[in-house]
Amino acid sequence: MAQPAVPWKTVWITGASSGIGRQLALDLASMGITVAVSARSADQLSELVAENSNIHSYPLDVTDLAACREVAKSIEADIAPPDLVIMAAGVWIIRDIESFQAEDSIRAMRVNYEGAAGVVDAVLPSMRRRRAGHIAPVASVAGYRGIPRAVTYAPTKAALISMAEAMRTDAQRHGIKVQIINPGFVRTPMTDTNDFPMPFLMEPEDASKRIIAGLRSDRFEIVFPARLAIIMKLLRLLPYGLYFWLMARFVQRA
Ligand SMILES: NC(=O)c1ccc[n+]([C@@H]2O[C@H](COP(=O)([O-])OP(=O)(O)OC[C@H]3O[C@@H](n4cnc5c(N)ncnc54)[C@H](OP(=O)(O)O)[C@@H]3O)[C@@H](O)[C@H]2O)c1
Incomplete structure (x- = not known):
């Protein structure tokens, strides 16, 4: 059966210099988008641009709100207002009780959550005017519950999930689609240094395919791989007593 037409002409991806964002850029560009x-990293973006003439570089630090707004304006002027925005910019900092530092929590929240909020702010006025658009932050299944050693990272992803949930119904009334992308473990520079087992680790090519298929669907959450998603969703339902009992027994420490 023929695939329905691609629903986007212009896509903006943050966090596209490596990993999941980079793979998404290559795959979407190869679809003619x-x-x-x-x-x-402007250098890494230039290398990406060299791979496909449909890709255009707009270096940006997402923690700079004014710069987010400027880049959105430039994309609109140079190309077109983006039909779809994927916010994949993120940092993963392993921290626990022994290594906790507020500076890390602040940095992670600034990039992962505030950076995404800055990009939403930058594209929303145009999307509202056009009564069209599609916004998809990349959170994580780590945002479902407080996970040991993710004291810095998990709250940023929980915040993103909450932001997308809060936007979804209201955005729909303005003709704007909001989804949340919750990957499990994907092999990228972010996970390359992890010193713990990563169940059901996936390649970025596989993750990108699943994300693009999910973005073409109407479901709110794009979550994968299924086996890890089921485990994490079950953990989310457990009462605190049982949840912490399991964490204390089964979460490995380095
Ligand atoms: N890999 C996984 O297992 C996994 C699982 C669940 C969720 N995720 C999420 O997926 C997203 C992509 O992660 P990844 O695995 O592909 O990691 P990655 O390869 O490390 O990519 C992270 C991207 O974020 C960019 N970035 C970091 N700080 C930024 C800032 N201040 N402004 C703009 N861009 C910034 C990085 O580029 P520069 O350094 O050049 O700025 C890079 O392009 C992240 O949000 C991550 O939390 C990953």
């Missing part, structure tokens, strides 16, 4: 890519 014009892709604006952002991250701080």
Whole structure:
């Protein structure tokens, strides 16, 4: 059966210099979509641009709100207002009770959550005017519950999930689609240094395929792989007593 037409002409991806964002840029560009890519590393973005002429570089630090607004304006002027915005910019900092530092929590929240909020702010006025658009932050199944050693990271992803949930119904009334992307473990520079087992680890190519298929669907949450998603969703339902009992017994420590 023929695939329905691609629903986007212009896509903006933040966090596109490596990992999941980079793979998404390559895959969407190969579908004939014009892709604006952002991250701080201009060199890595230039290498990406060299791979496909549908890709255009817009270096950006998402923690700079004014710069987010400027980049959104530039994309609109140079190409078109993005039909779809994927916020994949993120940092993963392993921290626990022994290594906790407020500076890390603040940095992670600034990039992962406030950075996404800055990009939403930058594209929303145009989407509201056009009564069209599609917004998809990349959170994580780590945002479902407080997980040991994710004291810095998990709250940022919980905040993103909550933001997308809070926007979804209201945005629909304005003709704007909001989804949340919750990957399990994907092999990228972010996970390359992890010193613990990563169940059901996936390749970025596989993750990108699943994300694109999910973005073409109407479901709110794009979550994968299924086996990890089921485990994490069950953990979310457990009462605190049982949840902490399981964490104390089964979560490995380095
Ligand atoms: N890999 C996984 O297992 C996994 C699982 C669940 C969720 N995620 C989420 O998926 C997203 C992509 O992660 P990844 O695994 O692909 O990691 P990655 O390869 O490390 O990519 C992270 C991206 O974020 C960009 N970035 C970091 N700080 C930024 C800032 N201040 N402004 C703009 N861009 C910034 C990085 O580029 P620059 O350094 O050049 O700025 C890079 O392009 C993240 O939000 C991550 O939390 C990943």
